[in-house]
Amino acid sequence: MPYHLRFGEGDPLRIRFAISPLWETHSAVRVLARPRQQVYHLPWLRRIAHRARGLDLAPLHLLMPARGHSPDFLYPPPIGPAATFEEEIAAVRDTPAALAADDFARALAETPGAAGTAEGRRLLADPAGAVLRLADLLEETWEALVAPEWPRLRALLEADLAYHSRRLAEGGLERLLTELHPSFGWTETTATLTVASGTEHVRALEGQGLVLMPSVFTWPDVISGFDPPWQPTVVYPVRGVGGLWTEARERTPQALARLLGRARAEVLCALDEPAGTSALAHRLGLAPSSVSAHLSVLRGAGLLTSRRYGHQVLYERTPLGIALAVSQPDTD
Structure with missing residues (x-):
């Protein structure tokens, strides 16, 4: 339909x-509720398992039916093209109680018996308090599970x-x-x-x-x-998304590492999608100054191009850079 x-x-x-860190936080909670459906995110699930155990996500899971309405006010369309999590969660906390009550009732009705649970009754009895409590839980979830991976x-x-x-x-x-x-x-x-x-x-x-x-x-x-x-x-x-959690050393051909040097080859191979210096540095565990120097050399050699997007410069591989990055590792 x-x-x-x-x-x-x-x-x-x-x-x-638009991009929404609040939406990614909500979606990460949904992945935790149904981990077997998310094969691409298994490396992330293993990495955050111990942190997730310290969170009580049951109130959020109750409002995430497998099909049907979830409360829009908890993860609304972002207020700008690149809103921060702090800006988005502040808007959640300002939600009128009447709007939240309607959203709670609709979401709980999607799951038989959900409104009659202790948590369901608590949400419906005090929607204003529930808004603040859920916002605090989303913020805690963001800081524990998503913010470390946000770059x-x-x-x-x-x-x-x-x-x-x-x-x-x-x-x-x-x-x-x-x-x-x-x-x-x-x-x-x-x-x-x-x-x-x-x-x-x-x-x-x-x-x-x-x-x-x-x-x-x-x-x-x-x-x-x-x-x-x-x-x-x-x-x-x-x-x-298929290569999101792949570490650089797992996809860097040895022959290319010998040709360019390990760090420079990892920078080239990490650019499956355009990225900026800070994001690459976080992904590879290198200093931003080192990544910047490697990018400059790779661009000068004709392996990368760069262009400005908003406040940052994004780098991507040229056809020659792609050909080198996807070469097969040697077998010796």
């Missing part, structure tokens, strides 16, 4: 991309935004929307984006435009269905 998003005259001019996650998400922004410039709106995910379809005659989902729903954008948001932990699902007052949003799996 599809989800239909109908564009009006001005809506194509109000499409924007790596943000680099992948920003690379996705850069890639699709180029595709929009090259091929226009229809090409962008149909390339984002196989479940997306575009009907030109009605200017409607159709997203395959578990529910049948129609929403007219009515001049609000659309937020397109890549996500690491949402894989492999596409999520839409944010209701008013939230801006219409579609969350889709980020490109390149």
